Amino acid sequence: MEKIISLTSNYPDWNKRMRNIHLVSISLFLVLMTTITISSENEFVQIVFSILTVFLLFKINKWFNIKRNKVKSKYYWQNKLLYFISSNSLYKEDYEIYFETDKNGNEKEKKRKFISNSAEFGYEKTSDKIIILALKNGDSYSDKITKLDVELSALLNLPLEEKIDRPSICEYHYYLKRPKRLNLTSSSFEEVSDNQTIQLGYGVEYNPENTPHILISGGTGSGKSIFISFLLLEFLKRKTTVYICDPKHSDLFSLSNYLGEEKVATSPNNIARVVRLAVNEMKERYEYMNANFKYGSNFVDHGFKPVWVIFDEMGAFQASGTDKMSKNIINEVMEGIKQIILLGRQSGVFILVAAQQMNSNTLNTDLRDNLGLRISLGSNSAEGFRMVMGSATPESIPPIEVKGSGLLFKQGSGKESAQYWESPFVDMGKFDFITELKKYL
Numbered sequence: 001m002e003k004i005i006s007l008t009s010n011y012p013d014w015n016k017r018m019r020n021i022h023l024v025s026i027s028l029f030l031v032l033m034t035t036i037t038i039s040s041e042n043e044f045v046q047i048v049f050s051i052l053t054v055f056l057l058f059k060i061n062k063w064f065n066i067k068r069n070k071v072k073s074k075y076y077w078q079n080k081l082l083y084f085i086s087s088n089s090l091y092k093e094d095y096e097i098y099f100e101t102d103k104n105g106n107e108k109e110k111k112r113k114f115i116s117n118s119a120e121f122g123y124e125k126t127s128d129k130i131i132i133l134a135l136k137n138g139d140s141y142s143d144k145i146t147k148l149d150v151e152l153s154a155l156l157n158l159p160l161e162e163k164i165d166r167p168s169i170c171e172y173h174y175y176l177k178r179p180k181r182l183n184l185t186s187s188s189f190e191e192v193s194d195n196q197t198i199q200l201g202y203g204v205e206y207n208p209e210n211t212p213h214i215l216i217s218g219g220t221g222s223g224k225s226i227f228i229s230f231l232l233l234e235f236l237k238r239k240t241t242v243y244i245c246d247p248k249h250s251d252l253f254s255l256s257n258y259l260g261e262e263k264v265a266t267s268p269n270n271i272a273r274v275v276r277l278a279v280n281e282m283k284e285r286y287e288y289m290n291a292n293f294k295y296g297s298n299f300v301d302h303g304f305k306p307v308w309v310i311f312d313e314m315g316a317f318q319a320s321g322t323d324k325m326s327k328n329i330i331n332e333v334m335e336g337i338k339q340i341i342l343l344g345r346q347s348g349v350f351i352l353v354a355a356q357q358m359n360s361n362t363l364n365t366d367l368r369d370n371l372g373l374r375i376s377l378g379s380n381s382a383e384g385f386r387m388v389m390g391s392a393t394p395e396s397i398p399p400i401e402v403k404g405s406g407l408l409f410k411q412g413s414g415k416e417s418a419q420y421w422e423s424p425f426v427d428m429g430k431f432d433f434i435t436e437l438k439k440y441l
């Protein structure tokens, strides 16, 4: 932090200083021009100088005003924050008494206003972010300054990326430029088999080696299927084995025509078979990797490709267990999923869980916290967000209005809470998912 900004501290009042320089410059200029105009005897010269004077006055005035509000100005952020403190009444005025001696030598008691307390701010600027730091001093502002997300966003006219409330400082991170949403266009064949990092757009990248497993939650129409389709393409580009469990017989089921019937399951028995396949693959890889032990290695170092199990509507699957038989199958599947979640990372076996609504019955919170990437699409209740994000639920939820947008939390990203994110945009008229899919089969 460069310096503490508050109404009580002695800061160079840039605006005032600029205004004084402004007035002095304009006065000098006027005196000079008037002298020249009057001293000239030629009428034509007088007229030309008069016009020139008026024109230049406008120009100088404008230049000063631009200079005063320029983002590049050294005092730009400082002035904004000072304005913010005063316009939001984040300061306290008091009166002090002083004595003045009049002409007759009598002392007179007088009162004058002074600022006795003020909220304190600081800022840090990076190439793409401005971080506003609100200092908690244990005074009456300490509580108020942790709830300024909306006001600061309006002041800066920038979207909030993240807010971190620490014991002594509350940090507001604002993007200087809104991150770009990925826009899917039909591409030529593109294989990226050895780079596991997937660009998710909006400044987020995802690598399952560091952040294994994905959770996607969102109400109907929030964009889960579209985002899963996008991921599926990205997985296939990396020569991934993909298994699909679709207990609700929805969009994903139709992929059996392309991926093969043995890889797409809808009935409980088939789902159990598919999960068993993935678990066995995981165990075999472990045995192989142990036999060829390399310290700190993972599946990539052993030449394995990732395996992904995409499990849509886990809630519906669990609700389908009505009799003892089906309950046993569900238990077996959930046991397999648990093993993949807890052990899959090193061997490269991952799971993507999608659910319209998350609750602790769908997946207990311990398992949920082991899903490295958690996404909640569409708007939701505070409780709904908490079911997906757990302790990473942001204190204030940004407006989620754009189709396919929501909150995203990536473990190990250094961020403490979920951030606003827009999933890759798919123009249905221009992007044909099946055509793209066929390129990678």
Ligand SMILES: Nc1ncnc2c1ncn2[C@@H]1O[C@H](COP(=O)(O)OP(=O)(O)OP(=O)(O)O)[C@@H](O)[C@H]1O
Residues within 6 Å of the ligand: 218, 219, 220, 221, 222, 223, 224, 225, 226, 227, 250, 356, 403, 404, 423, 424, 425, 426, 427, 428
């Ligand atoms: N990323 C996106 N780009 C463009 N349109 C989108 C995007 N996400 C969602 N939409 C729009 O929203 C509609 C619903 O999306 P989608 O089918 O993915 O929802 P869903 O969450 O799978 O719903 P359900 O739970 O009912 O299956 C899409 O048909 C599309 O019109």
Ligand SMILES: [Mg+2]
Residues within 6 Å of the ligand: 224, 225, 226, 250, 251
């Ligand atoms: Mg869907």
